[in-house]
Amino acid sequence: MNRLAILGASGHGKVIADAAEQSGWGSIVFFDDAWPELTSNGRWSVVGSSAELLANLEKYDGVVVGIGDNRIRCQKLQQLGAAGANIVSVIHPYAAVSPYVKLGVGSVVFANSVINADAVIGLGAIINTGSVIEHDCLLGECAHVSPNATLAGGAVLGRLVWVGANACVKQQVSIGDEAVVGMGSVVLRNVIAGQVVVGNPAKPL
Numbered sequence: 709m710n711r712l713a714i715l716g717a718s719g720h721g722k723v724i725a726d727a728a729e730q731s732g733w734g735s736i737v738f739f740d741d742a743w744p745e746l747t748s749n750g751r752w753s754v755v756g757s758s759a760e761l762l763a764n765l766e767k768y769d770g771v772v773v774g775i776g777d778n779r780i781r782c783q784k785l786q787q788l789g790a791a792g793a794n795i796v797s798v799i800h801p802y803a804a805v806s807p808y809v810k811l812g813v814g815s816v817v818f819a820n821s822v823i824n825a826d827a828v829i830g831l832g833a834i835i836n837t838g839s840v841i842e843h844d845c846l847l848g849e850c851a852h853v854s855p856n857a858t859l860a861g862g863a864v865l866g867r868l869v870w871v872g873a874n875a876c877v878k879q880q881v882s883i884g885d886e887a888v889v890g891m892g893s894v895v896l897r898n899v900i901a902g903q904v905v906v907g908n909p910a911k912p913l
């Protein structure tokens with residue numbers, strides 16, 4: 709039976725577990741530093757802390773990080789990669805991912821999302837439920853595109869960018885590293901690194 713370990717027993721982790729189960733992983737367990745007090749995440753068991761995972765990597769065919777915070781997810785992926793973990797991506801069977809997409813390892817792609825041809829997704833990205841990543845988009849490492857957000861063709865997200873639920877980014881627009889786009893925003897112009905923008909049209913908060 710193929711065995712998947714998920715670091716981070718969060719709600720986000722639960723959605724990864726569900727997608728992983730539906731895409732064929734046979735055994736799925738969580739690791740979280742709240743163990744041993746925390747013993748389950750939904751229907752899945754929490755079996756150890758991050759230290760236990762690092763000490764037992766050879767027992768798992770794949771490892772993925774279920775932490776929504778972009779910066780922490782990135783740090784954990786780097787730590788696991790350096791320790792020799794086989795970091796995998798999880799793609800829900802109802803996601804539509806073009807074969808002409810480059811998907812970075814450790815990314816998760818949830819139900820009803822679409823990633824179109826020639827998009828390039830950095831490692832550890834979250835392509836959340838129902839989001840649309842149009843053709844030729846470029847996403848830096850550990851970016852998060854929240855539920856139902858849309859990136860029009862050729863949009864560029866830097867590393868650690870968070871695009872909130874139901875936001876839209878115009879074609880060819882660039883969003884700098886670590887910037888945040890608030891829920892429901894309509895981004896028409898480039899956003900500089902670290903900036904938080906909200907509204908329609910999106911303006912700095």
Ligand SMILES: CC(=O)SCCNC(=O)CCNC(=O)[C@H](O)C(C)(C)COP(=O)(O)OP(=O)(O)OC[C@H]1O[C@@H](n2cnc3c(N)ncnc32)[C@H](O)[C@@H]1OP(=O)(O)O
Nearest residue numbers: 836854855871872873888889890891892893904906907913
């Ligand atoms: C599966 C999942 O759940 S994935 C997660 C999905 N979640 C999201 O997409 C959430 C994205 N986060 C947001 O949109 C947040 O509101 C942020 C990051 C933009 C701002 O958060 P905070 O810094 O905590 O802002 P805060 O709530 O204090 O609001 C500050 C002001 O901005 C306004 N504001 C906050 N978010 C938005 C928004 N999305 N659009 C318009 N205005 C907004 C508030 O009304 C408030 O205005 P006021 O000062 O006039 O009262």
